[in-house]
Amino acid sequence: MYGGALFAWWLALYLVTRGDAGRVSLLAAGAAAALAVYLLGQALAGLATDPALWQAWQRRTWWGGALAPALWLGVAAALADAEAETATGSRRRGWSAAVLALGGAVAALGTATDLVLVWSAREPGPLYTAFLLYVWGCLLAALGVVVALWRGSAPGTPLRSRFGWLAWAGVLFLLAGGYGATANRLLGLPALPGELLLLAGAGLMGWSVARYGALLAGEVVARDFAASGLTTLAIVGLYGATALLGVEAGYAWLERALLLLLLASATHVLVNTRSRFLDRRLYGPVAGALRGQLGAVVARAGRQPDPVAALADARETLDALVRAQEGGGWRIQVEGALRHLNDLPALAEHPLLERLPPGPAGETTLERAGRLRAELTAAIDRLRPGGPRPAPGSSVGPGGWLHHLALYEAYVQGRPNKQVMQRYHLSEGTFHRARRRAVDALAADLAQAWGETAAGPSR
Helix, strand or coil: HHHHHHHHHHHHHHHHHHHHCHHHHHHHHHHCCCCCHHHHHHHHHHHHHHHHHHHHHHHHHHHHHHHHHHHHHHHHHHHHHHHHHHHHHCCCCCCHHHHHHHHHHHHHHHCCCCEEEEEECCCECCHHHHHHHHHHHHHHHHHHHHHHHHHCCCCCHHHHHHHHHHHHHHHHHHHHHHHHHHHHHCCCCCHHHHHHHHHHHHHHHHHHHHHHHHHHHHHHHHHHHHHHHHHHHHHHHHHHHHHHCCCCHHHHHHHHHHHHHHHHCCHHHHHHHCCHHHHHHHCCHHHHHHHHHHHHHHHHCCCCCHCCCCCHHHHHHHHHHHCCCCCCHHHHHHHHCCCCCCHHHHHHCCCHHHHHHCCCCCCHHHHHHHHHHHHHHHHHHHHHCCCCCCCCCCCCCHHHHHHHHHHHHHHHHCCHHHHHHHHHHCCCHHHHHHHCCCCCCHHHHHHHHHHHHHCCCCC
16 A cells, blocks of 8 residues: 555656646646545554554545545546637636535545544444545546547547546546445455555556646657656665665654655655746846756657657757757758747747748848748648548548648647647557658758758858
8 A cells, every 4th residue: 555655646746747737737646646645544554553543544644535536526627628628719617626625625524523434433424425425426427527528539539548548547436436435444345456446547547647738738758657657666765775674663663764755755856846936046037947948848858759859849949048040950940940830920030041042132031931931831732642631530541641731730720739630530659750751851842942041051
């Protein structure tokens, strides 16, 4: 159970530090942290040497298990709101706040009183049936929302896959909640099966939410997820071995060591994510902002779908910070300009503008930026093959249409990557490979069309 608490705590830290600080990632992190608190209490209660210590740890950490169902329902509601906003363009206010208020009230009531559980007698209280209804209601409602999102997404798309795995997480939570609230509490069966179901559900939830956020940002998280887990495991192993070797074991010492080990596992997170306020005070406003933005670039580097995209992202950040028009890779500059295709002020400051062949005399910067946009759009049109254009909802398949649509819909029409994948039933790997090859072809085409201007260095 303590290993499970460490796992849930790591999930919470990962979602907080790698997420987009939106409601979905924060609520999922809260659910994982609440589960970590509950499992920590179960582990320390199991090691207690007398009934008073057992009861104290059970009561102190019971709120984590009581709050987790409401947080999981909040995750589902936030996902539904995010998808509705994507589809309609209007921001919706869900019912996450009301659910969290209910969960907080239940957690406080059960911890501070004997109405839910009679702690001294270790038996259900007068409101235990209402608590069961709350648990089952949250878990069933969350599963229903996620299943509805899964059914509403296009088959064969990454979005549908994310919602499918979240639905399986909801099934595991439902089984774990039912087991813990009935079989374990009422029938006295061992708690371990329920805890394993909880951990499996939490793992699926954390992975799926991380993948969902990466899908929105056009990133991939598999290697980053694994690297974070291995780093946390190494730190826990190092501190755990130092704390446990050569020391005489006793409950009071072990109790404190296990608590400190949870905090130690978060040290690398605190070091790597210092507050911007502290950086600004120590390094000054400019250097502090630079450190923060460069740190974000480093964090995103491992989550980009290909190295060239990571370089383009880093280059754009550096250009925005220092406004330097240094020379760089031709393909990188083309991809950077594509990202601002519909933003003339940004194109007017882009280094690719300096490589554009000369225009008519007296041409203004914005007119030149407009001509750059026309050149990029025309090059995308040259990728368009003959024959009818595939309709949204159909499978594009390999070939020229896939390369043209990957650029046209993402940059000319400004659709998010996940929408393009969903509209044409594309997997993440297929989409990113097609986009990368299309940008390569576009860069080569423009270099040939612009001649020596494209090949020469920029200032």
